[in-house]
Amino acid sequence: MDRKGIFLALFIFIIIAFSFYFTLEENPVTPPEPAAENEELPEEELENVNFSIFNDQQEHELKLESENLQNYKNENRMELRPIEAEVYSTNSGQLLYTLTGDFAIYYTNQDYLEIRGNVLIDSDRYQIESEELDYYLSRNYLEGRGSVKITGSDFNSRAQSFNSDLNLNNLKLSGNNGRAEVKFDSFDE
Numbered sequence: 001m002d003r004k005g006i007f008l009a010l011f012i013f014i015i016i017a018f019s020f021y022f023t024l025e026e027n028p029v030t031p032p033e034p035a036a037e038n039e040e041l042p043e044e045e046l047e048n049v050n051f052s053i054f055n056d057q058q059e060h061e062l063k064l065e066s067e068n069l070q071n072y073k074n075e076n077r078m079e080l081r082p083i084e085a086e087v088y089s090t091n092s093g094q095l096l097y098t099l100t101g102d103f104a105i106y107y108t109n110q111d112y113l114e115i116r117g118n119v120l121i122d123s124d125r126y127q128i129e130s131e132e133l134d135y136y137l138s139r140n141y142l143e144g145r146g147s148v149k150i151t152g153s154d155f156n157s158r159a160q161s162f163n164s165d166l167n168l169n170n171l172k173l174s175g176n177n178g179r180a181e182v183k184f185d186s187f188d189e
Contacts, residue, residue, distance in 0.1 A: 045070050049080075055111070058140045059090045064106075080104045083115060097123035097166070101133065111137040119144065126152040126168060140166045148173070 049069040053062040066080035083104035087096045102117030113135040121128040121142075131146025145161040150171070159173035 053106070053111075053137065054090070055137050055140075056090075057138050060096065060137075060140075061088045061090050062086075062137070063088065066104075076107060076109045078106045078108065080106065097121055099133075099135075113137060123166075126150060128162075130162075142166065 046069045048067060050063070050065050053064065054060075055062065063086045064080065065084045066082065068081045070079040070081075081103050083099070083101050085099040087099065088094065089096055099115070099119075099121050101115035101119040104113060104115045106113050115133040115135065117131065119128075119130045119133040121133070127150070128142075128144065129147075129149040130144035132144060134143040135141075136143075141163070142165070143161070143163045148157075148159045148162050150157045150159075150162065150168075150173075157173055159175045161174045162172060164171040
């Protein structure tokens with residue numbers, strides 16, 4: 001072997017040695033480990049939250065506000081403590097009613113709002129107070145329980161539970177003494 005061959009072999013050997021050296025010095029890229037399926041996901045918690053829910057079927061926008069929001073993505077629900085909501089008509093922008101409570105769960109897949117503790121619905125035509133309220137947004141339907149009090153300019157009612165739409169059409173009151181049904185035709189718009 002002549003000098004050129006030895007020099008070329010030595011040069012190739014040095015290049016290979018340097019390439020191994022620099023490759024070993026780098027941190028190897030490892031793919032992230034997949035999350036275990038049975039592992040509980042951490043809860044997400046936010047403070048002072050404002051967001052809107054658009055109900056295209058009823059042409060309403062619910063502007064919700066809460067001091068504390070806990071969101072469990074795997075259950076498709078949001079827990080709000082306390083809850084304050086303003087409901088506006090998407091056509092006119094007019095405030096239709098306000099809604100408050102100590103605690104609420106919004107089930108995002110079902111368009112269902114479950115409100116508990118000191119529930120108050122206030123509109124220009126009536127006011128409803130109860131301990132519990134279930135609000136089915138897509139149907140605009142309410143079910144309330146626990147010391148229900150419904151007042152308006154021309155009426156005052158008390159019951160253990162009620163169900164109705166938001167306009168109080170076909171209002172049904174239930175109590176210890178039976179059941180009553182009230183139809184407020186004058187509330188139709």
